[in-house]
Amino acid sequence: MRFPGTPGPPGFQEVLVSALPHAEPIRTARLDLLPLRVDHAEEMAVVLSDPALHTFIGGSPLDAAALRARYERLVAGSPDPAVSWCNWVLRLREESAPLGGKEFAPLTGTVQATVTDRGAAAEIAWVVGTPWQGRGLASEAARGLAGWLREHGVRTVLAHIHPDHTASAAVATAAGLAPTGEEQDGEQRWRLTGGPPDSP
Numbered sequence: 695m696r697f698p699g700t701p702g703p704p705g706f707q708e709v710l711v712s713a714l715p716h717a718e719p720i721r722t723a724r725l726d727l728l729p730l731r732v733d734h735a736e737e738m739a740v741v742l743s744d745p746a747l748h749t750f751i752g753g754s755p756l757d758a759a760a761l762r763a764r765y766e767r768l769v770a771g772s773p774d775p776a777v778s779w780c781n782w783v784l785r786l787r788e789e790s791a792p793l794g795g796k797e798f799a800p801l802t803g804t805v806q807a808t809v810t811d812r813g814a815a816a817e818i819a820w821v822v823g824t825p826w827q828g829r830g831l832a833s834e835a836a837r838g839l840a841g842w843l844r845e846h847g848v849r850t851v852l853a854h855i856h857p858d859h860t861a862s863a864a865v866a867t868a869a870g871l872a873p874t875g876e877e878q879d880g881e882q883r884w885r886l887t888g889g890p891p892d893s894p
Contacts (some may be wrong), residue, residue, distance in 0.1 A: 713813050714776075714777075714813045715780060715813060715843070715847075717729040717730065717782055720782065720839065721838075722834050722835065722838040723834060724786060724831070725784050725785065725787065725835055725838070726784075726799075727783075727784060727805060727838060727839065728783050728784075728785055729781070730765060730769060730804070731765070732762060734765065734783050735761040735762035735764075735765050736758045736762075738761060738801055739755070739756065739757055739758040741800075741801055741803065742755055742761075742803075742821065744823070744824040747823075749859075750859045750862070751856075772808075776810065777808060778809040778813075779806070780806065780809060780816075782804065782805050783801050783803070783804055784801065784804065784805065784831065786800055786802045786831065787799050803820065803822035803832065803835065805819070805835050805836065806820075807848075809848060811850070813847055813848060814850060815849070815850040815852065816843050816848045816851055817851075817852045817853065817854070818839055818851060818852070818853050818869075820836050820865060822835075827861075830868075832861075832862075836865050836868065836869035837868060837869045840869045840870055840871075840886060844886075851870075851871065851886035852871075852883060853866050853871055853883075854878060854879075854882070854883055855881055855884055856882075857881070863884075866884045871885060872884060872885065
């Protein structure tokens with residue numbers, strides 16, 4: 695047993711860092727969760743352009759240049775080697791169409807997980823663009839993400855949701871999370887209370 699604050703064997707920090715999960719493709723019934731790339735920014739700026747998406751989280755939509763700068767920081771990774779930033783865009787396969795000789799499917803939203811506690815805990819979040827809401831895509835993506843995290847050894851999955859955001863609460867419930875009764879910065883903390891429910 696190694697107590698906090700005492701040095702580990704050579705390479706100990708590197709082992710911890712390599713043990714943290716990093717974003718990799720995830721496939722659900724209708725969606726491909728694709729690891730975020732900087733060149734997703736232009737399309738995602740359109741997907742996330744509705745100011746209503748910021749009703750509960752504050753701020754306002756970013757234009758393509760600002761979103762690109764944000765994605766550059768996210769793709770570079772956390773400056774803290776004990777934290778892994780995992781980010782995906784959601785691609786909806788059922789709406790694919792040929793474009794320039796290739797199959798093109800629209801991006802519809804994002805999911806993210808900040809993995810901490812030596813890979814044992816993660817806080818997740820999600821957003822689906824307004825034109826694709828009401829189709830269960832956020833729930834499907836959150837379920838897929840929660841399942842992927844559990845497969846990678848993450849034992850505690852958390853989300854923070856505004857108490858008036860009933861749609862986001864429904865997504866959390868579908869992903870197997872339940873409210874804990876705890877609050878932080880005006881948001882309720884939800885926690886995964888077991889394995890994620892089976893996909894429909």
